[in-house]
Amino acid sequence: MRNKRTELFVGCFIVLGVLAFVYLAVQVSGLAFSGKKDTYQIVARFNDIGGLSDRAKVTIAGVAVGDVESISFDKELYMGLVKMNIVSDVNNIPTDSSVAILTSGLLGEKYLGISIGAEDDVLVEGDEIYDTQSALVLENLISQFLFKSDDSEE
C-alpha cells in the first residue's frame, strides 16, 4: 500500500506546482487568457522620445486603451517613430487628436496620453497623429530655468 501513498503524494506535489504556476501567471503577472486582443495600429513622430519604452501604455483620459508596439528612428525626418496598438473597441479617435509623452508620478514610467480633437473623421489602421508633444526632459527644463534667471539678472 506504500506505493499508492507515494503516488498520491507525488500527484499532490505536481498539482501544487502547476497551481503555483497558474497563480504566478494570473495573479502576479496579470496575464489574461483571453488571447490576443483585436487592435489597430497608428503611428506618431516625436522630436524627443525621452524615456518611453516598448509596451508602455497608451491612455485616453487616463484610461489605458492600448500599448506601444515599437519605437524606431525615422532617418528622413530625424524624429522618433512610435507605433502603437489601440484596441478596436476604441474606434472613434478624431484625426486631429494630439498625443503627448507623459510621466506617471515624478520619477515614474513614461506613457502616451491622447487628447481628443474635434474632427468628425476618425483614425483607422496605419494613420498618423501629427500633433505630438515630446517628453519633458528634466535637463532642458533646468537649463531653460537657468537661462531665464540669468536674463532677469542682467
Next chain:
Amino acid sequence: MKAITDLGGWLLNWLEAVGRAGIFLAQSVFRFPVRLNESINLLVKQLYSVGVLSLVIVVVSGAFIGMVLALQGYSILAKFGSEDAVGQLLALALLRELAPVVTALLFAGRAGSSLTAEIGLMKATEQLSSFEMMGVDPLRRVIAPRFIAGVICLPLLSIIFSATGIIGGLVVSVGWLGVHDGAFWSLMQQSVYFDTDIINGFIKAVCFAIVVTWIAVYQGYECLPTSEGIGKATTRTVVLGSLAILALDFILTAAMFGDF
C-alpha cells in the same frame, strides 16, 4: 619542466572527467525508457524522495524569504514614500533571481547530497555490480530515474518557492505593515511580464536542475567505494553544485536581462 607536465596531466585528467560525465549523462538519459510501466514506477518513487520530501524546506524558506524581503523593502521604500512598490520589488526579486537560485542551493543540499550518498553506498555495497551481473543496466535502473526526477522536481519547487514567497510578502506588507493591497497587486502586475520574468525564471530553474542533478548522480556513481569516499563525494556534490549554480546564474542573467 615537471610543473608543465603536471599541469598538462592535470588538464588531461580534468578533460577526461568532463568527458566521462558527459557520456554518463547521455547514456543514463537515452537508455531510460525500456518498459514503460516499470520505469514510471521507478520514476514516481524518485519523484517522491527527491521532490515531495524537499517540499517542506522549500515552502518554509520561501515564505520566510518573502517576508524578510517585504520587511526590508518596506523600510527602504517608505523613506521615498513609495511603499506600495514593495509588491513589485518582491515579485521581481523572487521570480528573476531568488526563487531559482535559492531553491537550487537548497535542492543541492537536501536532495543532491542524499542522491550522491545513496548511489555511493549502493556502489560501496556492490549493489551496482550485482545489478550488472543480473544483466540489469545500473545506469538505466538506478541513475536515469533519479536524474529525470531531479530535472522535473527542481523547476516545480522553484515555482512553489516564488508563490509562497509572494504570499509571505503579502502577509507581511499588506496584513502587517498596512500597504494598500490594490496598489500592491496592480504595481506588481504592471511590472511583471509573463514571458520575460516568469518564463525566464523557469528556464533558469530547468538549467540549474540539469546541472545539480547531473553533478549529484555523477559524484555518487564515480565515488571511491569507501565510507571516506562517499563522504567526500557528498561534500563535492554540495560544493560543486552550489558553485555551478551561482556561476551559471550569472551567465543566464547576463543573457536574459543584460541587453539594456
